[in-house]
Amino acid sequence: PPRKDGPPVPPEPPRREPPKAAGREEEATELFRFSRGALEEGRYGEAERGFHRLLTEFQDTRIVRDYGVEAAQRLADAMKKGGGVAGLFRGGLKVQGSxxxxxxxxxxxxxxxxxxxxxxxxxxxxxxxxxxxxxxxxxxxxxxxxxxxxxxxxxxxxxxxxxxxxxxxxxxxxxxxxxxxxxxxxxxxxxxxxxxxxxxxxxxxxxxxxxxxxxxxxxxxxxxxxxxxxxxxxxxxxxxxxxxxxxxxxxxxxxxxxxxxxxxxxxxxxxxxxxxxxxxxxxxxxxxxxxxxxxxxxxxxxxxxxxxxxxxxxxxxx
CATH class of the missing domain: 2.60.120.560 (Exo-inulinase; domain 1)
Known part of the structure:
Protein backbone atom coordinates (compact mmCIF):
# COMPACT_ATOMS: atom_id res chain seq x y z
CA PRO A 1 0.00 0.00 0.00
CA PRO A 2 1.10 3.67 -0.28
CA ARG A 3 3.46 4.98 2.37
CA LYS A 4 1.78 6.82 5.23
CA ASP A 5 4.76 8.91 6.29
CA GLY A 6 7.93 10.38 4.89
CA PRO A 7 8.41 12.96 2.13
CA PRO A 8 6.10 13.08 -0.91
CA VAL A 9 7.04 10.97 -3.91
CA PRO A 10 7.55 13.44 -6.80
CA PRO A 11 5.69 13.00 -10.09
CA GLU A 12 7.40 10.70 -12.57
CA PRO A 13 9.09 12.10 -15.70
CA PRO A 14 7.56 11.28 -19.12
CA ARG A 15 7.40 7.56 -19.80
CA ARG A 16 9.43 5.65 -22.35
CA GLU A 17 9.43 2.16 -23.79
CA PRO A 18 12.39 -0.25 -23.73
CA PRO A 19 14.19 -0.61 -27.08
CA LYS A 20 13.71 -3.69 -29.23
CA ALA A 21 16.66 -6.07 -29.55
CA ALA A 22 17.34 -8.89 -32.00
CA GLY A 23 18.33 -11.87 -29.85
CA ARG A 24 17.19 -13.03 -26.43
CA GLU A 25 20.51 -12.24 -24.72
CA GLU A 26 20.58 -8.80 -26.32
CA GLU A 27 16.95 -8.17 -25.35
CA ALA A 28 17.66 -9.04 -21.73
CA THR A 29 20.72 -6.78 -21.65
CA GLU A 30 18.80 -3.87 -23.17
CA LEU A 31 15.95 -4.41 -20.70
CA PHE A 32 18.41 -4.31 -17.79
CA ARG A 33 19.95 -1.08 -19.06
CA PHE A 34 16.57 0.51 -19.75
CA SER A 35 15.23 -0.40 -16.30
CA ARG A 36 18.38 0.85 -14.58
CA GLY A 37 18.12 4.14 -16.46
CA ALA A 38 14.44 4.47 -15.61
CA LEU A 39 15.23 4.05 -11.92
CA GLU A 40 18.02 6.62 -12.04
CA GLU A 41 15.74 9.11 -13.84
CA GLY A 42 12.85 8.68 -11.40
CA ARG A 43 10.58 6.67 -13.70
CA TYR A 44 9.83 4.18 -10.94
CA GLY A 45 6.85 2.47 -12.56
CA GLU A 46 8.82 1.65 -15.70
CA ALA A 47 11.77 0.49 -13.60
CA GLU A 48 9.58 -1.81 -11.53
CA ARG A 49 7.88 -3.34 -14.56
CA GLY A 50 11.21 -3.71 -16.37
CA PHE A 51 13.13 -5.40 -13.57
CA HIS A 52 10.20 -7.71 -12.79
CA ARG A 53 10.00 -8.79 -16.42
CA LEU A 54 13.76 -9.31 -16.53
CA LEU A 55 13.76 -11.51 -13.43
CA THR A 56 10.73 -13.59 -14.44
CA GLU A 57 11.03 -13.93 -18.23
CA PHE A 58 14.82 -13.93 -18.72
CA GLN A 59 16.06 -16.10 -15.86
CA ASP A 60 18.15 -18.20 -18.25
CA THR A 61 20.14 -15.27 -19.69
CA ARG A 62 23.68 -14.24 -18.90
CA ILE A 63 22.72 -10.80 -17.59
CA VAL A 64 20.42 -12.33 -14.97
CA ARG A 65 22.99 -14.94 -13.96
CA ASP A 66 25.63 -12.23 -13.52
CA TYR A 67 23.51 -9.33 -12.24
CA GLY A 68 20.35 -10.96 -10.90
CA VAL A 69 21.05 -9.93 -7.31
CA GLU A 70 21.61 -6.32 -8.38
CA ALA A 71 18.42 -6.39 -10.47
CA ALA A 72 16.41 -7.68 -7.50
CA GLN A 73 17.85 -4.94 -5.28
CA ARG A 74 16.99 -2.30 -7.88
CA LEU A 75 13.48 -3.73 -8.19
CA ALA A 76 12.98 -3.35 -4.43
CA ASP A 77 14.38 0.19 -4.64
CA ALA A 78 11.94 1.10 -7.43
CA MET A 79 9.01 -0.23 -5.40
CA LYS A 80 10.07 1.75 -2.33
CA LYS A 81 10.70 5.01 -4.17
CA GLY A 82 7.42 4.61 -6.05
CA GLY A 83 5.43 4.46 -2.84
CA GLY A 84 4.59 0.81 -3.43
CA VAL A 85 2.17 1.63 -6.26
CA ALA A 86 4.11 3.24 -9.14
CA GLY A 87 4.29 0.02 -11.11
CA LEU A 88 0.50 -0.32 -11.10
CA PHE A 89 -0.19 2.71 -13.29
CA ARG A 90 0.62 3.99 -16.78
CA GLY A 91 -0.64 7.48 -16.04
CA GLY A 92 1.24 10.11 -14.08
CA LEU A 93 1.51 9.41 -10.35
CA LYS A 94 2.22 11.49 -7.27
CA VAL A 95 2.17 9.94 -3.80
CA GLN A 96 1.84 12.03 -0.65
CA GLY A 97 1.25 10.21 2.60
CA SER A 98 -1.60 7.75 2.11
Whole structure:
Protein backbone atom coordinates (compact mmCIF):
# COMPACT_ATOMS: atom_id res chain seq x y z
CA PRO A 1 0.00 0.00 0.00
CA PRO A 2 1.10 3.67 -0.28
CA ARG A 3 3.46 4.98 2.37
CA LYS A 4 1.78 6.82 5.23
CA ASP A 5 4.76 8.91 6.29
CA GLY A 6 7.93 10.38 4.89
CA PRO A 7 8.41 12.96 2.13
CA PRO A 8 6.10 13.08 -0.91
CA VAL A 9 7.04 10.97 -3.91
CA PRO A 10 7.55 13.44 -6.80
CA PRO A 11 5.69 13.00 -10.09
CA GLU A 12 7.40 10.70 -12.57
CA PRO A 13 9.09 12.10 -15.70
CA PRO A 14 7.56 11.28 -19.12
CA ARG A 15 7.40 7.56 -19.80
CA ARG A 16 9.43 5.65 -22.35
CA GLU A 17 9.43 2.16 -23.79
CA PRO A 18 12.39 -0.25 -23.73
CA PRO A 19 14.19 -0.61 -27.08
CA LYS A 20 13.71 -3.69 -29.23
CA ALA A 21 16.66 -6.07 -29.55
CA ALA A 22 17.34 -8.89 -32.00
CA GLY A 23 18.33 -11.87 -29.85
CA ARG A 24 17.19 -13.03 -26.43
CA GLU A 25 20.51 -12.24 -24.72
CA GLU A 26 20.58 -8.80 -26.32
CA GLU A 27 16.95 -8.17 -25.35
CA ALA A 28 17.66 -9.04 -21.73
CA THR A 29 20.72 -6.78 -21.65
CA GLU A 30 18.80 -3.87 -23.17
CA LEU A 31 15.95 -4.41 -20.70
CA PHE A 32 18.41 -4.31 -17.79
CA ARG A 33 19.95 -1.08 -19.06
CA PHE A 34 16.57 0.51 -19.75
CA SER A 35 15.23 -0.40 -16.30
CA ARG A 36 18.38 0.85 -14.58
CA GLY A 37 18.12 4.14 -16.46
CA ALA A 38 14.44 4.47 -15.61
CA LEU A 39 15.23 4.05 -11.92
CA GLU A 40 18.02 6.62 -12.04
CA GLU A 41 15.74 9.11 -13.84
CA GLY A 42 12.85 8.68 -11.40
CA ARG A 43 10.58 6.67 -13.70
CA TYR A 44 9.83 4.18 -10.94
CA GLY A 45 6.85 2.47 -12.56
CA GLU A 46 8.82 1.65 -15.70
CA ALA A 47 11.77 0.49 -13.60
CA GLU A 48 9.58 -1.81 -11.53
CA ARG A 49 7.88 -3.34 -14.56
CA GLY A 50 11.21 -3.71 -16.37
CA PHE A 51 13.13 -5.40 -13.57
CA HIS A 52 10.20 -7.71 -12.79
CA ARG A 53 10.00 -8.79 -16.42
CA LEU A 54 13.76 -9.31 -16.53
CA LEU A 55 13.76 -11.51 -13.43
CA THR A 56 10.73 -13.59 -14.44
CA GLU A 57 11.03 -13.93 -18.23
CA PHE A 58 14.82 -13.93 -18.72
CA GLN A 59 16.06 -16.10 -15.86
CA ASP A 60 18.15 -18.20 -18.25
CA THR A 61 20.14 -15.27 -19.69
CA ARG A 62 23.68 -14.24 -18.90
CA ILE A 63 22.72 -10.80 -17.59
CA VAL A 64 20.42 -12.33 -14.97
CA ARG A 65 22.99 -14.94 -13.96
CA ASP A 66 25.63 -12.23 -13.52
CA TYR A 67 23.51 -9.33 -12.24
CA GLY A 68 20.35 -10.96 -10.90
CA VAL A 69 21.05 -9.93 -7.31
CA GLU A 70 21.61 -6.32 -8.38
CA ALA A 71 18.42 -6.39 -10.47
CA ALA A 72 16.41 -7.68 -7.50
CA GLN A 73 17.85 -4.94 -5.28
CA ARG A 74 16.99 -2.30 -7.88
CA LEU A 75 13.48 -3.73 -8.19
CA ALA A 76 12.98 -3.35 -4.43
CA ASP A 77 14.38 0.19 -4.64
CA ALA A 78 11.94 1.10 -7.43
CA MET A 79 9.01 -0.23 -5.40
CA LYS A 80 10.07 1.75 -2.33
CA LYS A 81 10.70 5.01 -4.17
CA GLY A 82 7.42 4.61 -6.05
CA GLY A 83 5.43 4.46 -2.84
CA GLY A 84 4.59 0.81 -3.43
CA VAL A 85 2.17 1.63 -6.26
CA ALA A 86 4.11 3.24 -9.14
CA GLY A 87 4.29 0.02 -11.11
CA LEU A 88 0.50 -0.32 -11.10
CA PHE A 89 -0.19 2.71 -13.29
CA ARG A 90 0.62 3.99 -16.78
CA GLY A 91 -0.64 7.48 -16.04
CA GLY A 92 1.24 10.11 -14.08
CA LEU A 93 1.51 9.41 -10.35
CA LYS A 94 2.22 11.49 -7.27
CA VAL A 95 2.17 9.94 -3.80
CA GLN A 96 1.84 12.03 -0.65
CA GLY A 97 1.25 10.21 2.60
CA SER A 98 -1.60 7.75 2.11
CA UNK A 99 -3.11 9.63 -0.84
CA UNK A 100 -2.25 9.43 -4.51
CA UNK A 101 -2.91 11.71 -7.45
CA UNK A 102 -3.20 10.14 -10.90
CA UNK A 103 -2.99 12.27 -14.05
CA UNK A 104 -3.91 11.45 -17.64
CA UNK A 105 -3.26 13.72 -20.62
CA UNK A 106 -3.71 10.86 -23.13
CA UNK A 107 -0.65 11.94 -25.12
CA UNK A 108 0.53 8.35 -24.64
CA UNK A 109 -2.03 5.74 -25.68
CA UNK A 110 -0.57 3.36 -23.07
CA UNK A 111 -2.36 5.43 -20.40
CA UNK A 112 -5.62 3.84 -21.52
CA UNK A 113 -4.43 0.54 -19.97
CA UNK A 114 -5.34 1.98 -16.55
CA UNK A 115 -8.98 2.16 -17.66
CA UNK A 116 -11.63 -0.12 -19.12
CA UNK A 117 -14.77 0.47 -21.18
CA UNK A 118 -17.89 -0.68 -19.33
CA UNK A 119 -21.35 -1.02 -20.89
CA UNK A 120 -23.49 -0.36 -17.84
CA UNK A 121 -26.46 1.45 -19.39
CA UNK A 122 -29.69 -0.35 -20.31
CA UNK A 123 -29.73 0.71 -23.97
CA UNK A 124 -29.18 -1.33 -27.16
CA UNK A 125 -26.43 0.93 -28.48
CA UNK A 126 -23.00 0.09 -27.08
CA UNK A 127 -20.55 2.95 -26.90
CA UNK A 128 -16.81 3.21 -27.42
CA UNK A 129 -13.89 5.10 -25.92
CA UNK A 130 -10.56 5.50 -27.67
CA UNK A 131 -7.52 7.76 -27.52
CA UNK A 132 -7.25 10.09 -30.52
CA UNK A 133 -4.64 12.82 -31.01
CA UNK A 134 -3.92 13.25 -27.32
CA UNK A 135 -7.57 13.26 -26.25
CA UNK A 136 -10.11 10.67 -25.13
CA UNK A 137 -13.05 10.32 -27.50
CA UNK A 138 -16.34 8.80 -26.29
CA UNK A 139 -19.36 7.95 -28.42
CA UNK A 140 -22.63 6.12 -27.87
CA UNK A 141 -23.44 4.76 -24.42
CA UNK A 142 -20.57 3.57 -22.23
CA UNK A 143 -18.45 4.40 -19.21
CA UNK A 144 -14.66 4.62 -19.23
CA UNK A 145 -13.84 3.38 -15.74
CA UNK A 146 -10.55 3.53 -13.90
CA UNK A 147 -9.43 0.05 -12.85
CA UNK A 148 -8.17 1.36 -9.52
CA UNK A 149 -10.40 1.23 -6.44
CA UNK A 150 -10.28 3.93 -3.77
CA UNK A 151 -11.43 4.12 -0.20
CA UNK A 152 -14.85 5.73 0.14
CA UNK A 153 -14.04 8.66 2.44
CA UNK A 154 -12.83 11.29 -0.04
CA UNK A 155 -12.26 10.95 -3.79
CA UNK A 156 -12.20 13.72 -6.39
CA UNK A 157 -11.79 13.82 -10.16
CA UNK A 158 -11.20 16.83 -12.38
CA UNK A 159 -11.23 16.85 -16.17
CA UNK A 160 -12.00 18.88 -19.25
CA UNK A 161 -14.89 17.96 -21.53
CA UNK A 162 -15.71 19.10 -25.06
CA UNK A 163 -19.27 17.98 -25.83
CA UNK A 164 -20.49 17.19 -29.30
CA UNK A 165 -23.84 18.39 -30.63
CA UNK A 166 -26.11 18.46 -28.69
CA UNK A 167 -24.26 18.97 -25.38
CA UNK A 168 -26.20 16.59 -23.14
CA UNK A 169 -26.08 13.30 -21.21
CA UNK A 170 -22.38 13.01 -20.40
CA UNK A 171 -20.18 13.46 -17.37
CA UNK A 172 -18.71 11.28 -14.63
CA UNK A 173 -19.65 8.73 -12.00
CA UNK A 174 -18.16 7.24 -8.85
CA UNK A 175 -19.04 3.54 -8.72
CA UNK A 176 -18.86 0.96 -5.97
CA UNK A 177 -16.15 -1.58 -6.94
CA UNK A 178 -18.04 -4.65 -5.72
CA UNK A 179 -21.25 -3.66 -7.57
CA UNK A 180 -21.04 -0.80 -10.07
CA UNK A 181 -24.85 -0.60 -10.19
CA UNK A 182 -24.39 1.37 -6.96
CA UNK A 183 -22.91 4.72 -7.94
CA UNK A 184 -23.03 8.49 -7.63
CA UNK A 185 -23.82 9.95 -11.06
CA UNK A 186 -22.92 13.46 -12.24
CA UNK A 187 -24.62 14.28 -15.54
CA UNK A 188 -24.41 17.35 -17.75
CA UNK A 189 -27.69 18.57 -19.31
CA UNK A 190 -29.75 15.46 -18.56
CA UNK A 191 -32.28 14.46 -21.20
CA UNK A 192 -32.20 10.69 -20.80
CA UNK A 193 -33.48 10.09 -17.26
CA UNK A 194 -37.00 10.92 -16.12
CA UNK A 195 -38.26 11.22 -12.58
CA UNK A 196 -41.41 9.58 -11.24
CA UNK A 197 -42.94 6.23 -12.15
CA UNK A 198 -46.19 4.41 -12.90
CA UNK A 199 -47.15 6.51 -15.91
CA UNK A 200 -46.41 9.76 -14.08
CA UNK A 201 -42.85 10.18 -15.32
CA UNK A 202 -41.68 13.70 -16.10
CA UNK A 203 -38.62 15.25 -17.71
CA UNK A 204 -35.78 16.51 -15.51
CA UNK A 205 -33.51 18.64 -17.72
CA UNK A 206 -30.37 20.23 -16.35
CA UNK A 207 -27.20 19.27 -14.51
CA UNK A 208 -27.82 16.69 -11.81
CA UNK A 209 -26.28 14.65 -9.04
CA UNK A 210 -28.09 11.30 -8.93
CA UNK A 211 -27.54 8.31 -6.64
CA UNK A 212 -28.18 4.89 -8.20
CA UNK A 213 -28.53 1.57 -6.42
CA UNK A 214 -30.67 -1.44 -5.63
CA UNK A 215 -33.66 -0.47 -3.53
CA UNK A 216 -32.70 3.18 -3.86
CA UNK A 217 -36.27 4.46 -3.94
CA UNK A 218 -38.38 3.79 -0.89
CA UNK A 219 -40.85 2.02 -3.20
CA UNK A 220 -38.39 0.36 -5.59
CA UNK A 221 -39.17 -3.30 -6.15
CA UNK A 222 -36.73 -5.65 -4.35
CA UNK A 223 -33.57 -6.27 -6.38
CA UNK A 224 -34.35 -3.51 -8.87
CA UNK A 225 -32.03 -0.58 -9.46
CA UNK A 226 -33.56 2.79 -8.67
CA UNK A 227 -32.22 6.31 -8.52
CA UNK A 228 -32.72 9.47 -6.50
CA UNK A 229 -31.83 12.99 -7.61
CA UNK A 230 -30.03 14.79 -4.78
CA UNK A 231 -29.10 18.05 -6.54
CA UNK A 232 -30.19 19.87 -9.69
CA UNK A 233 -29.47 23.13 -11.54
CA UNK A 234 -30.26 24.30 -15.05
CA UNK A 235 -27.22 26.59 -15.08
CA UNK A 236 -24.53 26.73 -16.24
CA UNK A 237 -25.38 25.49 -19.71
CA UNK A 238 -22.30 23.68 -21.00
CA UNK A 239 -21.64 24.69 -24.64
CA UNK A 240 -21.08 22.29 -27.52
CA UNK A 241 -17.66 22.12 -29.19
CA UNK A 242 -15.95 24.08 -26.40
CA UNK A 243 -13.85 22.90 -23.48
CA UNK A 244 -15.35 23.14 -19.98
CA UNK A 245 -13.57 22.44 -16.70
CA UNK A 246 -15.36 19.90 -14.49
CA UNK A 247 -14.84 18.56 -10.96
CA UNK A 248 -16.75 15.77 -9.23
CA UNK A 249 -16.13 14.65 -5.68
CA UNK A 250 -17.41 12.46 -2.89
CA UNK A 251 -16.54 13.51 0.65
CA UNK A 252 -18.08 11.04 3.10
CA UNK A 253 -21.85 11.31 2.49
CA UNK A 254 -21.73 14.52 0.45
CA UNK A 255 -21.23 14.97 -3.31
CA UNK A 256 -19.96 17.99 -5.24
CA UNK A 257 -20.30 18.77 -8.96
CA UNK A 258 -18.45 21.82 -10.31
CA UNK A 259 -19.04 23.03 -13.88
CA UNK A 260 -17.10 25.99 -15.18
CA UNK A 261 -16.40 27.13 -11.62
CA UNK A 262 -20.03 26.90 -10.41
CA UNK A 263 -20.63 24.31 -7.69
CA UNK A 264 -23.64 22.04 -7.23
CA UNK A 265 -23.78 20.24 -3.88
CA UNK A 266 -25.90 17.23 -2.98
CA UNK A 267 -26.00 13.96 -1.08
CA UNK A 268 -23.94 10.89 -1.97
CA UNK A 269 -26.58 8.58 -0.46
CA UNK A 270 -30.17 7.98 -1.56
CA UNK A 271 -33.46 7.18 0.13
CA UNK A 272 -32.16 3.92 1.55
CA UNK A 273 -29.22 5.77 3.20
CA UNK A 274 -26.75 3.27 1.76
CA UNK A 275 -23.22 4.65 1.29
CA UNK A 276 -21.04 2.93 -1.30
CA UNK A 277 -18.16 1.01 0.27
CA UNK A 278 -15.47 2.17 -2.18
CA UNK A 279 -15.01 4.21 -5.33
CA UNK A 280 -14.04 3.56 -8.95
CA UNK A 281 -14.13 6.85 -10.89
CA UNK A 282 -15.39 6.87 -14.49
CA UNK A 283 -16.25 9.17 -17.38
CA UNK A 284 -19.34 8.46 -19.45
CA UNK A 285 -21.39 9.29 -22.51
CA UNK A 286 -25.05 8.25 -22.77
CA UNK A 287 -26.29 8.27 -26.35
CA UNK A 288 -24.03 11.26 -26.90
CA UNK A 289 -20.47 12.11 -27.90
CA UNK A 290 -17.70 14.06 -26.21
CA UNK A 291 -13.97 14.44 -25.91
CA UNK A 292 -12.20 14.38 -22.55
CA UNK A 293 -8.74 15.52 -21.49
CA UNK A 294 -6.57 16.53 -18.49
CA UNK A 295 -8.03 13.96 -16.09
CA UNK A 296 -6.82 14.04 -12.48
CA UNK A 297 -7.98 11.63 -9.76
CA UNK A 298 -7.07 12.07 -6.09
CA UNK A 299 -7.84 9.74 -3.21
CA UNK A 300 -6.59 6.94 -0.98
CA UNK A 301 -6.21 3.63 -2.78
CA UNK A 302 -7.99 0.59 -1.39
CA UNK A 303 -5.20 -1.61 0.05
CA UNK A 304 -7.05 -4.79 -0.97
CA UNK A 305 -7.13 -3.56 -4.58
CA UNK A 306 -3.42 -2.67 -4.43
CA UNK A 307 -2.59 -6.19 -3.22
CA UNK A 308 -4.75 -7.88 -5.86
CA UNK A 309 -3.49 -5.67 -8.68
CA UNK A 310 0.13 -6.26 -7.69
CA UNK A 311 -0.48 -10.01 -7.76
CA UNK A 312 -2.09 -9.67 -11.20
CA UNK A 313 0.62 -7.50 -12.74
CA UNK A 314 3.64 -8.94 -10.94
CA UNK A 315 3.05 -12.66 -10.44
CA UNK A 316 5.79 -14.53 -8.65
CA UNK A 317 7.87 -16.85 -10.87
CA UNK A 318 6.74 -20.46 -10.82
Missing amino acids: RVTLTYDFEDEAQAADWETVHMFAVPQKGTFRVEKGELSGQGAAAFMLRAAFRKEAVSMTFRVRPGVPAQDMGALLAEPKDIANHVFFTIANQFFQLGRGGKEYAAPGNMIVVFGKGMWRDTDPGMVGFVRTAHAEEPRVPSLQWTEVEVAKEKQRARFVLGGKALNGSAVGDNKYEITGVRPALFVLLSEARFDSVTVTGELDPDWVKAERERLFPLPK
